[in-house]
Amino acid sequence: MSILVFIEITEGTIKKSSLEAISYGAQLGDVTAIAFGEISVEELAKAGLSGASKVLHVSDEKYHLGNVQAYSSAISEAMESIGADTLVLSKSSLGDPISARVAIKQGASLASNVIELPDTSDGFTVKTSIYTGKAFAITKLTEDKKVISIKKNAIGIKEDGNAATVESFTPSSTDTDFKAKITSQNKTTGEILLPEADLVVSGGRGLKGPENWGMIEELATTLGAATGCSKPVSDMDWRPHHEHVGQTGIKVAPSLYIAVGISGAIQHLAGVNSSKYIVVVNKDPEAPFFKAADYGIVGDAFEVIPKLTEAIKAIS
Amino acid sequence: MKILVCITHVPDTTSRIAFTEDDTQFDKTGVQFIIGPYDDYALARAVELKEQLGGTITALNVGEAETEPTIRKALAIGADDAIRVNAIPTDSFFVANEIATIAKEGQYDLILMGRESIDFNSGVVHSMVGEILGIPSISPVMTLDIEDATAKMTREIEGGKESIQAELPLVLGCQEPIAEWKIPNMRGIMTARTKPLEVKEPSANTTKTEFKNYELPPEKGAVKMIDADNVSELVDLLKNEAKVI
Numbered sequence: 001m002s003i004l005v006f007i008e009i010t011e012g013t014i015k016k017s018s019l020e021a022i023s024y025g026a027q028l029g030d031v032t033a034i035a036f037g038e039i040s041v042e043e044l045a046k047a048g049l050s051g052a053s054k055v056l057h058v059s060d061e062k063y064h065l066g067n068v069q070a071y072s073s074a075i076s077e078a079m080e081s082i083g084a085d086t087l088v089l090s091k092s093s094l095g096d097p098i099s100a101r102v103a104i105k106q107g108a109s110l111a112s113n114v115i116e117l118p119d120t121s122d123g124f125t126v127k128t129s130i131y132t133g134k135a136f137a138i139t140k141l142t143e144d145k146k147v148i149s150i151k152k153n154a155i156g157i158k159e160d161g162n163a164a165t166v167e168s169f170t171p172s173s174t175d176t177d178f179k180a181k182i183t184s185q186n187k188t189t190g191e192i193l194l195p196e197a198d199l200v201v202s203g204g205r206g207l208k209g210p211e212n213w214g215m216i217e218e219l220a221t222t223l224g225a226a227t228g229c230s231k232p233v234s235d236m237d238w239r240p241h242h243e244h245v246g247q248t249g250i251k252v253a254p255s256l257y258i259a260v261g262i263s264g265a266i267q268h269l270a271g272v273n274s275s276k277y278i279v280v281v282n283k284d285p286e287a288p289f290f291k292a293a294d295y296g297i298v299g300d301a302f303e304v305i306p307k308l309t310e311a312i313k314a315i316s
Numbered sequence: 317m318k319i320l321v322c323i324t325h326v327p328d329t330t331s332r333i334a335f336t337e338d339d340t341q342f343d344k345t346g347v348q349f350i351i352g353p354y355d356d357y358a359l360a361r362a363v364e365l366k367e368q369l370g371g372t373i374t375a376l377n378v379g380e381a382e383t384e385p386t387i388r389k390a391l392a393i394g395a396d397d398a399i400r401v402n403a404i405p406t407d408s409f410f411v412a413n414e415i416a417t418i419a420k421e422g423q424y425d426l427i428l429m430g431r432e433s434i435d436f437n438s439g440v441v442h443s444m445v446g447e448i449l450g451i452p453s454i455s456p457v458m459t460l461d462i463e464d465a466t467a468k469m470t471r472e473i474e475g476g477k478e479s480i481q482a483e484l485p486l487v488l489g490c491q492e493p494i495a496e497w498k499i500p501n502m503r504g505i506m507t508a509r510t511k512p513l514e515v516k517e518p519s520a521n522t523t524k525t526e527f528k529n530y531e532l533p534p535e536k537g538a539v540k541m542i543d544a545d546n547v548s549e550l551v552d553l554l555k556n557e558a559k560v561i
């Protein structure tokens with residue numbers, strides 16, 4: 001197979017989830033990657049470590065912000081120009097709309113939320129996560145062309161390749177591509193992105209107020225973790241909306257999810273059930289979250305969390 | 317202003333998920349069906365926009381007859397009329413094609429959907445429809461204001477948000493806090509019974525995937541409880557047993 005992988009850039013580096021998409025692609029065939037925006041050639045060449053042989057870089061300023069239509073047209077054009085039959089990308093708020101638009105442009109079969117390499121013993125069959133992590137679907141992609149959108153942290157990154165060659169790519173854009181205008185962008189910098197994170201510390205209404213998040217942040221910083229929260233916490237503006245985890249928020253899949261003062265309502269669990277390990281700290285021994293946990297502590301977060309942070313500092 | 321709101325008919329968020337017939341059918345026993353929570357945000361914002369700007373709201377579902385109570389609920393919340401495309405929604409491409417056909421016929425100014433369905437979680441139907449119609453699609457949209465024919469929106473991105481401006485017509489995938497979920501009132505429920513619900517046959521039968529079967533994840537093992545006075549035991553387990561720190 002000839003594969004194009006769309007890679008996302010964050011603060012001048014390739015996102016971890018995009019390296020995962022390259023690793024996935026490299027196990028299926030020859031991978032060319034495509035990237036947009038501000039990033040150095042050296043950083044882009046690192047796509048080779050995960051298995052890309054070549055990277056196409058669209059550096060034109062009008063592509064600096066993630067414009068969905070413009071990116072989709074450019075990606076479809078790149079697929080034609082290198083003769084790719086498959087697009088692989090990581091499922092994200094940018095990956096989702098691009099996967100859909102490119103699938104229509106290419107007449108491709110689309111699979112979203114893919115969690116494993118395909119079974120190619122009889123055609124091309126994928127396993128996807130559905131019902132917000134509560135089940136999987138096995139589906140055959142029947143078209144020759146395919147778009148595969150993989151769930152974050154499901155595949156893992158391989159890093160055994162060599163640096164990739166980087167070429168610039170100039171798409172033939174049209175005005176329609178820029179009909180939706182991004183007028184401003186507001187992103188936190190220097191933080192670990194929650195959907196990408198390998199470790200997450202999350203707080204709920206049990207923490208009583210935004211002024212008590214200091215201990216959550218300190219634990220997160222000590223671990224190198226991202227911070228998350230339950231829906232009421234973001235609804236009350238204690239924490240920004242992009243930290244809201246659950247059925248109607250971000251679905252995370254870290255190695256470790258630490259839930260502090262969160263009851264474990266089924267809608268919250270739906271967003272965390274792909275975590276490898278779950279630690280629950282709650283003062284109520286009957287809190288439903290304990291049933292979904294690997295490790296639990298019944299106790300007052302205000303006492304347990306500072307002690308836990310100290311104990312982690314002590315071993316690192 | 318003509319608004320089309322596309323709604324899914326999905327198991328309530330507290331449902332236990334199970335399958336029958338050799339894991340090929342969803343087990344509906346004891347399951348309550350609802351309007352998808354994200355679609356509910358889309359509908360709620362549509363109702364507010366109609367109050368503000370006037371116009372009509374059409375609710376659309378691609379599904380079999382069993383989805384009609386859910387469609388009636390959308391009518392009770394504030395849609396003026398509804399269309400059901402009589403088909404099993406087999407894959408995203410099929411659904412998007414049917415929605416695009418209805419959208420072309422109806423010449424809507426705004427097509428509102430949820431950011432994703434909670435059964436298939438693909439988050440792609442809105443963008444497929446946008447591509448088929450050749451108009452912008454924006455998702456996930458957190459705020460939406462319309463002045464003349466211009467929409468101003470904020471979209472969630474990883475670690476923040478961005479402001480977007482575009483001319484109608486548009487397709488949007490909605491999420492909170494775009495509007496508060498609305499509960500139908502008595503009058504709404506009464507009038508919903510007589511509002512028009514048109515049933516149409518699918519325009520094409522094109523799918524690009526073939527469903528095989530479902531699987532359930534393995535059961536979670538029992539939780540290990542650790543004494544609150546002994547947090548170093550937890551650290552030890554995380555380091556040496558789970559090997560995650």
Ligand SMILES: Cc1cc2nc3c(=O)[nH]c(=O)nc-3n(C[C@H](O)[C@H](O)[C@H](O)COP(=O)(O)OP(=O)(O)OC[C@H]3O[C@@H](n4cnc5c(N)ncnc54)[C@H](O)[C@@H]3O)c2cc1C
Pocket residue numbers: 203204205206207229230231232233244245246247248249260261262263264265266267268271281282283284287299300301302329353
């Ligand atoms: C359609 C729908 C979608 C939803 N989507 C989501 C979603 O995506 N994400 C989400 O999170 N919720 C979602 N919800 C809401 C969900 O049902 C719960 O209401 C919510 O998760 C509860 O948040 P919480 O656990 O922080 O608060 P609470 O339920 O109030 O729980 C607080 C917990 O903190 C504990 N506690 C209190 N004090 C302390 C202390 N000092 N130390 C330790 N523990 C303490 C309490 O014992 C309790 O268990 C949704 C609901 C609906 C209907």
Ligand SMILES: Nc1ncnc2c1ncn2[C@@H]1O[C@H](COP(=O)(O)O)[C@@H](O)[C@H]1O
Pocket residue numbers: 322323324352354355376377378379405408411428429430431432433434436437438439440441442
């Ligand atoms: N069968 C359907 N009927 C009507 N609208 C749908 C249907 N399936 C999906 N949609 C719309 O498309 C959105 C995204 O769905 P999905 O791409 O499946 O995650 C949903 O929130 C709905 O607004």
